[in-house]
Amino acid sequence: MDAALVSPSNIAWQPAMPSACQTCSAERFCRPVGQAEPSSMFPVDRSRKVIHRGESVYRTGDALQNFFLLRSGSVKMRVTNSSGLEQITAFPVAGAMLGLDGIETGHHTCDAIALEDSLVCVLPFADLMRNCRDDFGAAQHFNRLIAHDTNQYCRLLLTLGCMSAEERVAGFLIGISEQMSASGYSPMAFTLKMTREDIANHLGMKVETVCRVFSRLQEAALVQVRKRQLEIRNVDALRKMSCG
Amino acid sequence: MDAALVSPSNIAWQPAMPSACQTCSAERFCRPVGQAEPSSMFPVDRSRKVIHRGESVYRTGDALQNFFLLRSGSVKMRVTNSSGLEQITAFPVAGAMLGLDGIETGHHTCDAIALEDSLVCVLPFADLMRNCRDDFGAAQHFNRLIAHDTNQYCRLLLTLGCMSAEERVAGFLIGISEQMSASGYSPMAFTLKMTREDIANHLGMKVETVCRVFSRLQEAALVQVRKRQLEIRNVDALRKMSCG
DNA sequence: CGGGACATTGATTAAGATCAATTTAAGTGG
């Protein structure tokens, strides 16, 4: 689960350690064929790939060949419409499964772009499907994985549909904080990996507005912002604000 | 596929006809256990249920017991947050599978509320899962069904995040028009089943704004609006506008 | 150390929200 606890450098420069795989959130999908028992102690050695900052894991229109388990780093998911409008729909971090957007049609509908140098495990689509066929538990887990994205987007829809700029930013920070917490990092002080531009786009507003809201939140002593360093000073107030 | 072509009254007052099931988009999920061949000619006789206008198919928090295939009528999907803010995330029509939001946690995260008297087929969760276990093709189809919702929400996120009121309404009307077309109805003239309030909420704006946009679109001869009767007069212009 | 991307703050404008007043349609019960 807590793949994020393994530092990128450790993973990147050494051959994959079995222990790293056994604690992986995707262990169930990753087992070699014919070894369908949930207690399998020898997960397959998956190929891994470093994605440098600004590079993409995959792009809109690419055929769905692989899923990618994000092991370290972070990513932005971006949809683009026919006239070039862009929307960042999520900022996945370590532990996230990337590529699910390709399931509907067999082609990806988003770009997945690294916000920092990141590491992914490559899970060939065919292998994962075979595992789901052989292990119904894995198939169900996979369903839940897709459904999780759906529910996440529902919540974001409510944010964009109903909330003010301040409420959106507050909710965004609470969300990042919880992501950090789930990855074993401090939920009260962290570094934002994305630009103000990215945050603004994600929340359906403009850069200047994000800056101003940050300033106001700092003024009100809810947070301490210094460029991308963020410290939460009053979670309760922030959480209250984020509920609209 | 085109369940909407079967009139509600026919379905409601007669025992289910095999033909109705065989042309159903969920036929694959619906087969009785032990009859896993895709060519099965005798689909199970599913229980059906009339949902009257304003009633709910299921509600947030309900345990996921059944999926519901909407056979006729229409529905609004609504998410609510902790402080009572509401967002309508979709307006499914005949052919849609309802209940997928419950997959992640086993409990529904939305309300599904009938916009008019509607008819659903009840597909017990356990039965559908058994079919997916026995028929991997059904399982894959099911994955795509969930992923479809996810991608749909992505597109709506782009709408709410990047577009003006006019562009949103234009896109909404194009969407309804395509829904109508896919159900075998005229895509150029139809009745809106939802209130202005519902439309406004869905598009992240206020009722008055929806009214004003309708008026402007009519002024510009793109549509003819008379209460809930809607006629599209210039699809090209409308489609162009909807792209942002 | 210099260039370019990113971030911040101020001044002004504009899109859409809010407030208010009718009009119209849809139920409901006598």
Added chain:
DNA sequence: CCACTTAAATTGATCTTAATCAATGTCCCG
């Protein structure tokens, strides 16, 4: 079936929030 009640829709006047335009500051990296 009609009178009455209530929900839904429309339009106008005004206000607020966030967008836009503009200028400057800061940091990272080659």
